[in-house]
Amino acid sequence: MTATDVSPPTLFPLGDGLGSVSLVQSVGDDKMITNAARVSFGGDSNAPLNERDEKLIRYLLRHQHGSPFEHNLITFKIVCPIFVDRQLVRHRVGVSKNEISGRYVEMQERNFTPPSFRKQAPSNRQASVEDDGTLDQAAAARVWEEAWRQAFGAYQELLALGVTREQARGVLPLSLYTESYYTFNVRSLLHFLELRDHEGAQYETRLYARAMAELAGPLFPVTFREWRLLKNMR
Numbered sequence: 001m002t003a004t005d006v007s008p009p010t011l012f013p014l015g016d017g018l019g020s021v022s023l024v025q026s027v028g029d030d031k032m033i034t035n036a037a038r039v040s041f042g043g044d045s046n047a048p049l050n051e052r053d054e055k056l057i058r059y060l061l062r063h064q065h066g067s068p069f070e071h072n073l074i075t076f077k078i079v080c081p082i083f084v085d086r087q088l089v090r091h092r093v094g095v096s097k098n099e100i101s102g103r104y105v106e107m108q109e110r111n112f113t114p115p116s117f118r119k120q121a122p123s124n125r126q127a128s129v130e131d132d133g134t135l136d137q138a139a140a141a142r143v144w145e146e147a148w149r150q151a152f153g154a155y156q157e158l159l160a161l162g163v164t165r166e167q168a169r170g171v172l173p174l175s176l177y178t179e180s181y182y183t184f185n186v187r188s189l190l191h192f193l194e195l196r197d198h199e200g201a202q203y204e205t206r207l208y209a210r211a212m213a214e215l216a217g218p219l220f221p222v223t224f225r226e227w228r229l230l231k232n233m234r
């Protein structure tokens with residue numbers, strides 16, 4: 001990174017160069033968590049994080065003392081398909097969001113195409129399984145592409161006819177990319193990761209969750225280490 005390069009660290013969870021997670025800003029660290037916990041008995045300090053602090057973080061996580069983890073902020077810029085965003089936005093507590101408006105701006109031609117298609121899981125009605133070789137991948141890719149072309153073409157046609165952006169966007173599919181700033185505190189981020197970096201979560205959303213953990217983890221190394229041990233997370 002050069003001195004003039006101020007672009008935030010960015011990961012591309014879907015591997016298509018379109019979907020991304022950038023770490024925009026963060027506030028606080030592991031020490032802030034132990035200080036928030038110790039203020040109860042006037043024991044907060046400016047001393048560097050030590051073994052006692054690490055033990056305290058472990059204790060707080062294990063006993064679900066959640067509030068000391070709420071004094072930090074992590075802001076991501078997330079560019080994701082609308083179907084992923086619809087899952088992210090369900091996380092209501094300790095999460096702030098601002099999203100691009102299809103009323104203000106014309107939506108960009110950015111479409112997520114799965115690199116490979118999965119099959120419906122036989123037992124879990126929400127889940128998917130890998131293709132066992134019986135799916136016609138080429139046909140699925142063709143149908144997806146045609147649907148996207150038709151939908152985005154219709155959007156552009158409606159705009160050309162003079163239809164307002166807020167109505168024309170109604171023909172756009174869930175694979176369209178949207179972009180938002182999301183700010184979590186550490187408690188809400190860990191809760192999010194537990195639910196969304198989980199085998200029950202949608203694969204694409206899981207990739208976003210992993211990217212967010214990869215960017216946020218080094219900012220709170222002790223908290224993430226202890227949380228991963230506790231939850232048996234990657």
Ligand SMILES: Cc1cc2nc3c(=O)[nH]c(=O)nc-3n(C[C@H](O)[C@H](O)[C@H](O)COP(=O)(O)OP(=O)(O)OC[C@H]3O[C@@H](n4cnc5c(N)ncnc54)[C@H](O)[C@@H]3O)c2cc1C
Binds near residue numbers: 092094191195200201
């Ligand atoms: C695998 C998976 C499948 C899902 N499938 C569906 C689905 O089919 N349909 C669907 O609609 N949603 C679905 N969801 C979304 C899910 O129901 C939650 O809305 C989402 O995971 C956010 O979790 P949360 O409520 O714990 O998080 P947050 O909204 O961040 O809330 C955090 C915590 O605050 C407390 N809390 C928040 N709001 C309230 C409240 N109103 N009353 C009491 N306590 C509250 C709870 O303890 C909660 O765990 C799914 C989620 C997952 C992970």
